[in-house]
Amino acid sequence: MLPQKLQVCTRCIMDTSDSDIKFNSDGVCNHCHEAKVKLDNGWFPGDAGLKKLEKMASEIKNNGKNNEYDCIIGVSGGIDSSYLLHVAVKLMKLRPLVVHVDAGWNSEIAVQNIESLIKKLDLDLFTYVVDWEEMQDLQLAFLKSSVANQDIPQDHSFFAKLYEFAANNNISYVVTGSNLTSESILPNNWGYDASDSIHIKAIYKRFGNNKLKTYPLMSFFKQKLYWPYLKKTEVVSPLNLLDYDKNQAVEFLQDNYGWRNYGGKHHESKWTKFFQAHYLPIKFGFDKRKAHLSSMVVANQITRDEALAELNKPLYDLIELAEDKRYIARKLGITDSQFEALLILPNKSYTDYPNQESTMNFFRKMKRSIGL
Numbered sequence: 001m002l003p004q005k006l007q008v009c010t011r012c013i014m015d016t017s018d019s020d021i022k023f024n025s026d027g028v029c030n031h032c033h034e035a036k037v038k039l040d041n042g043w044f045p046g047d048a049g050l051k052k053l054e055k056m057a058s059e060i061k062n063n064g065k066n067n068e069y070d071c072i073i074g075v076s077g078g079i080d081s082s083y084l085l086h087v088a089v090k091l092m093k094l095r096p097l098v099v100h101v102d103a104g105w106n107s108e109i110a111v112q113n114i115e116s117l118i119k120k121l122d123l124d125l126f127t128y129v130v131d132w133e134e135m136q137d138l139q140l141a142f143l144k145s146s147v148a149n150q151d152i153p154q155d156h157s158f159f160a161k162l163y164e165f166a167a168n169n170n171i172s173y174v175v176t177g178s179n180l181t182s183e184s185i186l187p188n189n190w191g192y193d194a195s196d197s198i199h200i201k202a203i204y205k206r207f208g209n210n211k212l213k214t215y216p217l218m219s220f221f222k223q224k225l226y227w228p229y230l231k232k233t234e235v236v237s238p239l240n241l242l243d244y245d246k247n248q249a250v251e252f253l254q255d256n257y258g259w260r261n262y263g264g265k266h267h268e269s270k271w272t273k274f275f276q277a278h279y280l281p282i283k284f285g286f287d288k289r290k291a292h293l294s295s296m297v298v299a300n301q302i303t304r305d306e307a308l309a310e311l312n313k314p315l316y317d318l319i320e321l322a323e324d325k326r327y328i329a330r331k332l333g334i335t336d337s338q339f340e341a342l343l344i345l346p347n348k349s350y351t352d353y354p355n356q357e358s359t360m361n362f363f364r365k366m367k368r369s370i371g372l
């Protein structure tokens, strides 16, 4: 149930739809303070960032000088990973193995964007296609579980496959497009960690119909110990070393790579678009645009008024929503009314299902206490 009246932060546009939000006496929220700390410690626009970027590039190149590829980059056709490819090849002079995990929900624009970047940058692309029968059943299981984060099946497969590729090809660096300028704010209670394979298996066991035989799963051991410490796979995010501005990146990509915009953040996936622009805000009251726009406000890339104006735009065009719902129901192999019935199931929390949150928190604390 949403609160009667939302209190909105006076600095960013986060509000009480995040039930854990706290405001100080000036009405500024905890996210503003936390995001500022993250940006101060992890975002380096200007000369300092360029020096760090140069150092990062030479470490990656040195490390991989005897390999066919010196790093791995996962692409979705979205803004961040597309711009990252340009940065990696043109600015950092890296030789990436580019991997795309196709979990069945690619928009045509996303596929075209990937193709034009690969062609113009003359790179090798490896596409891994997730078995659709398994993915479909897992996606339906998640809908039946009625948890908030319906992007877990897709996100988990992306990361699992990317790290597996890196390890199997002896590539030490995973270069990601994650960036603090648009992602410094995201309330914990708006979703749950997509890396938790125990959670995925538990939901699938309860609501799925078969067995996950080939779906890419990554165990806690693999992601927290084997890959980082035994295989020494390092994850780096160069966009944090640049004055990365998403709006400027869009223009640059359009002008230089024939790249096409598909609308909202992560709408390069048909599923993610429906999930972020309908399922999450309508069913749970969580509008992720607030977090993304607030991140950009705190990074001084847009003003609070510009963010509010953007937020006032409708989440979905109603005709498009009806078309997308029909497309998704067909793709999931269910009728329109079966799909509607799944969307109105009582909301559940990830804590209603087995998960390894406490193990992950314990591990995080332990790492901090020994200075890792």
Ligand SMILES: [Zn+2]
Binding pocket: 009, 010, 011, 012, 013, 014, 028, 029, 030, 031, 032
């Ligand atoms: Zn705020």
